[in-house]
Amino acid sequence: MITELGHFALILALFVAIVQSTVPLIGAARRHLGWMAVARSCALIEFGLIALAMLSLIHAYVTSDFTVINVIQNSHTDKPLLYKITGVWGNHEGSMLLWVFMLSLCSAAVATFSDNLPPALRARVLSVQGMIGVGFLLFILFTSNPFLRTFPAAPNGQGMNPVLQDPGLAFHPPFLYLGYVGFSVAFSFAVAALIEGRVDAAWARWVRPWTLASWCFLTIGIAMGSWWSYYTLGWGGWWFWDPVENASFMPWLVGTALIHSSIVVEKRDTLKTWTILLCIITFSLSLVGTFLVRSGVLTSVHAFATDPSRGMFILLLLVVAIGGSLTLYAVRAPALKGGGLFAPISREGSLVLNNLLLSCGCATVFLGTLYPLFLDAMGGPKLSVGFPFFNRSFVPMMIPMLLAVGVGPLLAWKRGDLLGALQRLWAAYIATGLVVLAAFYVTHGGPVMAVFGLGLSAWLFTAVLTELAERVRLFRIPAADSLRRAVHLPRSAYGMTLAHLGLAISVAGFSASAFDREAIEIVKPGGSISLAGYQVTLEHVDRLPGPNYIADDATIRVTRDGNLIRYMHPERRYFPVQKQTTSETSIRTNLLADLYVALGESDTKGDWTVRVYWKPLVPWIWIGAVVMAFGGMVSLSDRRWRVGVASRARRVEPRVLPVAGE
Structure with missing residues (x-):
């Protein structure tokens, strides 16, 4: 019954989103305050309905309801409770439900904290948010429904991908989605501004906090994904320029440029059309990332979908959202005239340089990520673009940007003194x-x-x-x-x-x-590996039972100059349900360097492959x-970033002057 309630709530949310995307927009065009007010109510109701659907799916996972196909495919009775909950978004259908939940959360936040917005602008912003919600709710209900049932109930589930059963990756998607989807607010503000034909300093102050909050969440999400890759996969790396990694990095780059360009709009009343374009591109790149992960064009631990119909549906959403917004931009942007002028050597000039280099860097990552896919789709040869391309093209562009970041804040607005700043x-x-x-x-x-x-x-x-x-x-x-x-x-x-x-x-x-050092050797129990002044000795390997796996737990003694540093316990875990093996590394850090140990496979003689890495400054x-x-977040706590109006002045009681003669 609870599962049907969640499914019904999702259907109702679709109809509410349709109302939210149409009625307030018409009301704003007609200056009808009642119709514009519908936007706020719809946003809050839609959030409540999607939250109910989300809780219903979580309930199905926690109670191991094996009449729900999504639970059968991604859960198991022996799975720890944490991973039963996080398993909700550890698959395609559940992750898309999380996507629209975050979208409705952003819309509800705009509706709740937008008292300072003009009614027409608020209505248009929430209406655009509703349009995005309509597209993704249709996608879920018609191609990715997480509430489908089967009878009779399965005796048990197939379990979750063991690689995803990790605390770091459990919390990585929610933060990443808050960043991805949070940029939809900046996108909605940009489309609303194009419809109104007005961008000013107040608009920039309204956009900037939403952009900054999304950027903070995306930063944490990318960092958590990198950290998970580092300590879980056992290969010692923290970034691989994987297409799915790049999918989150691209909106981060353009979002960083957007934060800085909005400062120029607020301070100098210029770069208006450029800032609007960055709003559109940032969220468009978030949608492209969604397409890469959900369309089945990539093979990755992050990529869930393999159904071509899903990829076509998302591609259609991309065409409508990105094509429609860019068409509106082409028609309306020329009417947005910039006011302020500034010299090339100035604070504004340094921010323009920042934007230029970040945008070119993003374009490089975009080309390296999508060109092999495009070439393959056109029947061309299969290419692999990896470290050499990105290191030789992206990194050189970031060097002048970092130099400029040091100098730019020392320059004055409008006209700066470069020589004085350098001195x-x-x-x-x-x-x-x-x-x-x-x-x-x-x-x-x-x-x-x-x-x-x-x-x-x-x-x-x-x-x-x-x-x-x-x-x-x-x-x-x-x-x-x-x-x-x-x-x-x-x-x-x-x-x-x-x-x-x-x-x-x-x-x-x-x-x-x-400066990393590594040693990969096959050692017997009692054997040692020397690296970076450390002596790493494999003492023994024990087989231990886990909640839903069997672990080979190695006891490794680490010494330096004959002194015991610590014992480390890397593992290899075998998951019987999925018939997969994962590596659990052991890391000793002093915040200046990591000693990283991973246990490899064993041969028939009882020898083990042991990987030892010494990684300076990696933390x-x-x-x-x-x-x-x-x-x-500290910047976001500044009132001038959170609202579009000045703080209210303290009321001053009128002075009563004495009457002459008293």
Whole structure:
């Protein structure tokens, strides 16, 4: 009964979305306040209905209702409760339900926190959100229904892909989808602005917090996926330029450009049409990512769908959403005139350079990801685009961007002094030189590009701190006055500083990966491997039962200079239901480097393959990502980022003047 209730709620949500996508739009055109108010009610009702459908599917998984086909295919009675719940979105149908749930959550958030929006703009924004909801609800109900039943009930389920049974990947999709789908709000604001024919500073202030929140969630989602790949798959890597990884990276790049361009719209009343285009492209890339994962054109642990009809349906949605919005842009964008002028050397100019390099970088990733698929679809030869292409095309474009990130915030608006800004960065030059010399000495001369990357990280980190010191006039005025200025700095300034510092930290982690060391050997119990000053000894391997698997658990003693460091326990887990084996690595970290051990296969003699990696600074990759996301959240807490109006002034009681003679 609960399953039917969820299915019925999803059908009702479709009809509510149809009303939401039409009635408010007509009301905005006719200036009918009652019809425009329908948008808010529909958004809240749609969220409630889809939440009910989501809870119904979760109930079916938790109770192991094996009359539901989706539960049969993706769950099992022996599966731990956490993975029963997260198994809801560990498959195609459930993940698409999560997609529309996040979309309805975003629409409900706009409806709830949009009191400062003009009624017509709010109606149009929510109406566009409703149109997106109609498309994906139709897709779910007609091609990917998670509530289909079968009778009689199956005795047990087929279980979930063992690789997905991990806490990191359990929480990775919700964060990723909050980022993906969150950009739909910026898209809806852009379409609404094109319909109205008006973009101003207030519009930029309304768009920016939604974009920033989506960017923060997407940053965390990508970082969690990278961390999961690092510690679960057992190959020692954290990024493979996999098409599905690129699918999430592309909207992150353009979303970063969108955050910065919206600042120019607000401050200088220019780059209007460009910012509108970025809003459209960012969400369009999110839709392209959905197509890549759900259409069956890719073979990946992330890719669920194999039904061609689903791919055609999503392709049709892409044509309607992207083609329709770009057509509207082509018709209406020329009427949006920019007001402010600025010199090439200025804060605005640095942000334009930022946008240009990020957009070109995204275009490079897009080409490398989709060109092999396009060539294969046209009957051409099968190509594989991997590390060499991306490292030689994408990385060089990011170098000038990182240099500009250090200089740009020191430039003035409208017209800046580049020479003056460079002179104030003397501390960055010193830090860069010291780090490069130290890296050359420690690594005995390279690789040169990795050493250069560490120097670039030091440059950016010190330049960001220099900009903060300039804001509070550190060492130029009394310390008490500098402290007072620091206390009264807006939170958005601290958020920018933290985000840029996080980027510098991650760049150091990326660069240091060139200094990795590895050893892969076949050893007997009692045998040892030496690496980076560590002695790694395989003592014994025990077979242990798990909740829904059988594990070969290795006990490995790690020593350095004869001193015991710790015992490590990598595993190989065999899942009988799926007949699959996974690797569970063991990692020792001191935040400066990781010692990474993975257990491989055993031969008939009882020897085991053991992989040992030493990875300097690799934890900084994810530390930097967390700092970046935290910086975005700090900026989001600034009232000027959260609302489109100034804070309400405190009411002043009128003074009563004495009457003459009293």
